[in-house]
Amino acid sequence: MFFNLAIKSLLSRKGSVLLTLMAMTVSVFTLFAVEHIRYQAKENFANTVSGVDLIVGARTGSLNLLLYSVFHIGSPTNNVSWDTAEEITQNPNVKWVVPIALGDSHKGYRVTGTTAEFFEYFSYGNKHKLAFKQGRAFSEIFDVVVGADVAEKLSYAIGDEIILSHGVASTSFSRHDDKPFRIVGVLARTGTPIDQSLYVSLQGIEAIHIDWQQGVKIPGRNVTVEQINQLELVPESVTALMVGLNAKMATFRVQRQINDSTKEPLLAILPGVVLSELWQMMAVLENTLLLVALLVFVAALLGLSAMLLSSIRDREHEIKLLRVIGAPPYFLFLLIQLEALFITILSLVLGASLLVFALLVSQDFLVSQFGLHISSNILSQSALYFGGGIIIASILIAIIPSMKAYSKAKA
Amino acid sequence: MTINLKNVRFQYPDSPDKPVLDIPSWSVAPQEHVFVQGPSGGGKSTLLNLLSGMSVATRGEVSILGKKLDKMSGRQRDKFRAAHIGYVFQQFNLIPYLSPVENIELATHFAKHGKKNETLNAIEALLAKLNISSEHWHKKTIHLSSGQQQRVAIARALINKPELLIADEPTSSLDQDNRDNFMSVLMSLVDENKATLVFVSHDKSLSQYFSRIDALSDINCGSEAS
Numbered sequence: 242m243f244f245n246l247a248i249k250s251l252l253s254r255k256g257s258v259l260l261t262l263m264a265m266t267v268s269v270f271t272l273f274a275v276e277h278i279r280y281q282a283k284e285n286f287a288n289t290v291s292g293v294d295l296i297v298g299a300r301t302g303s304l305n306l307l308l309y310s311v312f313h314i315g316s317p318t319n320n321v322s323w324d325t326a327e328e329i330t331q332n333p334n335v336k337w338v339v340p341i342a343l344g345d346s347h348k349g350y351r352v353t354g355t356t357a358e359f360f361e362y363f364s365y366g367n368k369h370k371l372a373f374k375q376g377r378a379f380s381e382i383f384d385v386v387v388g389a390d391v392a393e394k395l396s397y398a399i400g401d402e403i404i405l406s407h408g409v410a411s412t413s414f415s416r417h418d419d420k421p422f423r424i425v426g427v428l429a430r431t432g433t434p435i436d437q438s439l440y441v442s443l444q445g446i447e448a449i450h451i452d453w454q455q456g457v458k459i460p461g462r463n464v465t466v467e468q469i470n471q472l473e474l475v476p477e478s479v480t481a482l483m484v485g486l487n488a489k490m491a492t493f494r495v496q497r498q499i500n501d502s503t504k505e506p507l508l509a510i511l512p513g514v515v516l517s518e519l520w521q522m523m524a525v526l527e528n529t530l531l532l533v534a535l536l537v538f539v540a541a542l543l544g545l546s547a548m549l550l551s552s553i554r555d556r557e558h559e560i561k562l563l564r565v566i567g568a569p570p571y572f573l574f575l576l577i578q579l580e581a582l583f584i585t586i587l588s589l590v591l592g593a594s595l596l597v598f599a600l601l602v603s604q605d606f607l608v609s610q611f612g613l614h615i616s617s618n619i620l621s622q623s624a625l626y627f628g629g630g631i632i633i634a635s636i637l638i639a640i641i642p643s644m645k646a647y648s649k650a651k652a
Numbered sequence: 653m654t655i656n657l658k659n660v661r662f663q664y665p666d667s668p669d670k671p672v673l674d675i676p677s678w679s680v681a682p683q684e685h686v687f688v689q690g691p692s693g694g695g696k697s698t699l700l701n702l703l704s705g706m707s708v709a710t711r712g713e714v715s716i717l718g719k720k721l722d723k724m725s726g727r728q729r730d731k732f733r734a735a736h737i738g739y740v741f742q743q744f745n746l747i748p749y750l751s752p753v754e755n756i757e758l759a760t761h762f763a764k765h766g767k768k769n770e771t772l773n774a775i776e777a778l779l780a781k782l783n784i785s786s787e788h789w790h791k792k793t794i795h796l797s798s799g800q801q802q803r804v805a806i807a808r809a810l811i812n813k814p815e816l817l818i819a820d821e822p823t824s825s826l827d828q829d830n831r832d833n834f835m836s837v838l839m840s841l842v843d844e845n846k847a848t849l850v851f852v853s854h855d856k857s858l859s860q861y862f863s864r865i866d867a868l869s870d871i872n873c874g875s876e877a878s
Contacts, residue, residue, distance in 0.1 A: 245754070253792075561741075564730075566808070567735070569727055
């Protein structure tokens, strides 16, 4: 009876209730969206690389180096010469070096030239090694390994032949179409930019550029695949190096040695440190967003309270009537609270559903534009706290109109 | 006695010298039908609020069905009113967004008696007796005519079989035909329920339905004095 009364009373004031509900829904959506994306982006960034002690590239900003080498965002300013790469490998503190060469793409997905050791040493998240869903690492010059998203979106399978393009634009007119690559492996999903990448050997990168100069194909020069297989392909330079050390203790020493190198201007970064620097920079933005979302929510709550308060003036007869048939004053207090609670819970459900829907729709866009994997599963501990907080806040603010109804009933 | 007032005084705190109501003595016997005639502003609503336990006398004794309302707590008075007193207003007798059946059910909810099924049967029987056609039973009361609304109000007031029915100008918003119709069903249902009726109106022509007619000005010395 009580619930029925509250629901029908709300339904009888469709106009103002609907508008209040919309305001609440929008605010819940904003609040959840900010919290969810904030959390997910943080997880995402933090999980992208682990097990790599240093990243070495041409001298640039440390953030820039991290972004282009790991997140495939932006472009490298310069390369690292192969001699230097060899030299770093010789350093007694260095356990392994995985070079990466960027600059080519396939249908908008970036191609990384590297060595087979990449699959052995690179890890993400909580020290997860890369795993093959199907196939194996590349061994021949024209072998390619594709990330999970690439395989899924372009429906590729082992044995398919693909053409790489020069440059990183999604529509490239310079295609390496004379030298197709064959897919030999598909990586398991990682939730990192690796899913949107293709991996070939450094020799493969050299091979497709052998008859190119300054980014264009030289007409008339055509080196055949047979000829290439005869050649000893050594790259002149690579984009960056991922370095693993024998002992963590040596990290800062090796970093200083590389940064102080006089042969070539180099920069060595600790990915974890730069990630947290990046995160500190984002913290201000993040907190500002959260503050704005909270203010939007407070405004919506005040709107809810104002709507209920003004409804009480129109319901004086109703209150008198309920009193005369025996409703105690606290019944009216609870009735208004229940109405507020209905609106809040409904707006929670609507706002959360709207967010899940929006995330599902924008997932591909976020991945392709920002390399952000935002899960559409918004259930998390903090979301539960937020939901609980929203309900408590609405109960508190609804005390104002509820007390009004109570005092009207008392009079 | 169904109603027994002794030395009842009611005044607002801000004007203690001018009591709105000052009744040395007034009583109504069981099953008596009393017509209280008086203009609005003569302490009429104050009297009805005291009788129904909506407010408490400043001093004096208000006893209804032998129970002293002034000795009860607010919650006890609410329960007592729900179970033993029916009330019909001039208008706004029903919650507009509920159906007649729901409105009447709400009244039984606070009196808390009877089973849901029995209650529904009783409600439908009562509505049929009041000449409300069944097509309106489950539609919002806002769509009913004022005559129909006042008749549903009788059902709502009588569903808990109250010993006392208070009617406050219930016919003022009705035209002649509806008024006669309302009065005849009201009187017959009150008789059937063996209820005591206190009917307040300024309209003397209605006094024909009553055996006892009291002028409010004769009962209330307070208002006269002011």
